[in-house]
Amino acid sequence: NSIEYDPNFKLYITTNLSNPHYPPELCVKVNLLNFMATEDGLQDQMLGTVVTAENPDLEARRVALVQEDADNKKQLKELEDKILTLLKNAEGNILDDEVLINTLKDSKVTSNIIEEKVKEAMKTQDKIAKVRLGYVPVAFRAAQLFFCIADLNIVDPMYQYSLEWFINLFLMAIAKAPKGSNHDERVENLNETFTYVLYENVCRSLFAKDKLLFSFLLTIKILKGDNLLDPKLLRFFLQGSTSLEVRRPKPEGTDWLYDNAWLNLLGLSEMKPFNGVPPNLALEDAFVENLDFFKEVAETPDPEALLRKRYEDTYSLFERLCMLRALRPDMVVPAVQNFVGESRGNKFIEIPPFDLEACYADSNCATPLIFVLTPGADPMTELYKLADKLDMSRRMEAISLGQGQGPLAERAIEAAKDKGTWVCLQNCHLSVSWLPTLERICEDLSPDRVDANFRLWLTSEPSKHFPPFVLQNGVKMTNEPPKGLRANM
Known part of the structure; x- marks a missing residue:
């Protein structure tokens, strides 16, 4: 159906999704503006942030110089426009036009003053740039x-x-x-x-x-940024060999080696530094000449130790990890843990103990606190303990969301915002239709309109319907039952 509309009509639609993907048939009907920060743009923003924190006077001077430079350029442009207007409207001999002559003289004086200011500003900006350059790595x-x-x-x-x-x-x-x-x-x-x-x-x-995965991603990102990681090797580690052609038959007497492992070994042998740069043999040739050693690698419960002992001076830690990925994919997870520990330190593979009080300290009255639920864990026990400790046990209301509980939750939140009490909404994933209302409530939370003691606690199982705004701006927590002897102790 055709709908008549005013030519001046405009429709703007926003989303809280950080980098949404829309189908082509939608993209051709709208103008998409993606405000997602780029890495270079964010680096410049973070540089300003760290310099302001470390040397606030310096950053304030830089901002003032930028403003001063813009004002000077604006003043010069106004002078130019004024002169052009006078020249355009001049009648007769322009040398007899006193207004024009005086304006030209004034503009010359002003221009010289501005040029001197610009020179001084450039010297100051150079000094500031040198100081800022020192914080670029941060x-x-x-x-x-x-x-x-x-x-x-x-x-x-x-x-x-x-x-x-x-x-x-x-x-x-x-x-x-x-x-x-x-x-x-x-x-x-x-x-x-x-x-x-x-x-x-x-x-x-x-x-x-997912915690080891995050530690690994963190380590890889830092190594890539420091140019200490070959992107091709990283791709191999993540995907294995992408070639389907076996360009060299598996050596006889190697039934202990899986066909896929041999294919990965051939793929790795085509990459630096495994491609046979003297004095080292190509990995596939080294394999053929040292079958006994590689058979031990394929059968031992600790292949990483064998590879380290033989190749520590030949290949880097990540390169040996790629060798393990090719020969013993079943041992990659513990090897990744060791890789992160050696690259970043053991504290990056140790799971920080759950500390609800620290999470509470990181929040404020406008920040929801979200428990992401896991089977067998009951965050309410910890929450009631914290409420007792902070003398809030009688000032907290818990509501289990479900059919028709949305209006009750809204009224409880409105009352708690004024009184400075706590509200805990349990099982948010069971009330998908009410989640947009929850998002609106969280968007309206502001420290200047809410009692400082107010807190909104939420519990939910993982859900793709959970509002992105609440997730991005809330304090999220998982509290899984401890696993292993050390964790339980």
Whole structure:
């Protein structure tokens, strides 16, 4: 059906999805504007953030110079326009036009003054640029890490984080990082502190099965940024050999080696440094000449130790991990754990203990706290303990969401916002139709309109319908039952 509309009519549609994908038939009907930050743009933003935190006077001077430069250019443009207008409207001999002559004289004086200001500003900007340059490694690391966590929602829809949350965490890490005896040490401390603070905060919102994956992604992202990782080797590690052609038959007497392992070995042998750069043999040739050794690698319960002993001086830690990926894919997970531990330190493979009080301390009255539920875990026990400790047990209302419970939850939240009490909405995943209302409520939360003691607690199983805004701006937590002897102790 045709619908008549005014020529001036405009329709703007926004989404909280960070990088949505729409079908082609929709894209041709609309103009898409993607405001997702790029890595270069975010690096520049983070550079301003860290310099402001470290040297606020310097950053304020830089901003003032940028504004001053814009004002000077505007003033010159106005003078040029005025002169052109006078020339256009001049009658007779322009040399007899006193207004024009005086304007030209004034513009010359003003232009000279502005040129002097610009020269001084350029000198100051050069000094500022040198200082800012010293913090580029910090901004670069921060931008890398943001895009590392931005991809986590591919793993689970509940793993979403906002840029505002990320920047607040960055500022907290800057304040927490040790000063150091010189600038280089300070930069190193900033990078290491923020990397671990981010790991710790993201880890508490991940399921146990995904925490090693996150540690690995973090490590890989940093190594790639430092140009210490070959992208081709990383692709091999993730996908294995993509060739379907066996260009060299498997050696006789190697029934202990799977056909797919031989195919991966051939694929790895085509990449540096496994392609036979002297004095080293190509990996496939080394395999043929050392069948006894590689048979032991294929059968031992600790193949990583054998590869380390023989190739520690020949191949890097990640290169040996790729060898293990080719020969013993069943042992990749423990090897990845060792890889992360050796590359970043053991604290990046140790799961931080669950600390609800710390999560509460990171929140405010406008920040929802979200328990992502797992089978066998009951976060309410921990929540009631915290409420008792903070003298809030009688000032907390728990509502289990379900059919028709939405209006009750809304009234409870409205009352709690004014009284400064707590509301816990349980099983949000069971009330999908009400979740847009929850998103609107969370968007309206503001510290200047809500009592400082108010807290909104939410529990939900993983759900693709959970509002992105709430996930990105809330404090997310998983509290799984402890596994293993060490965790239980």
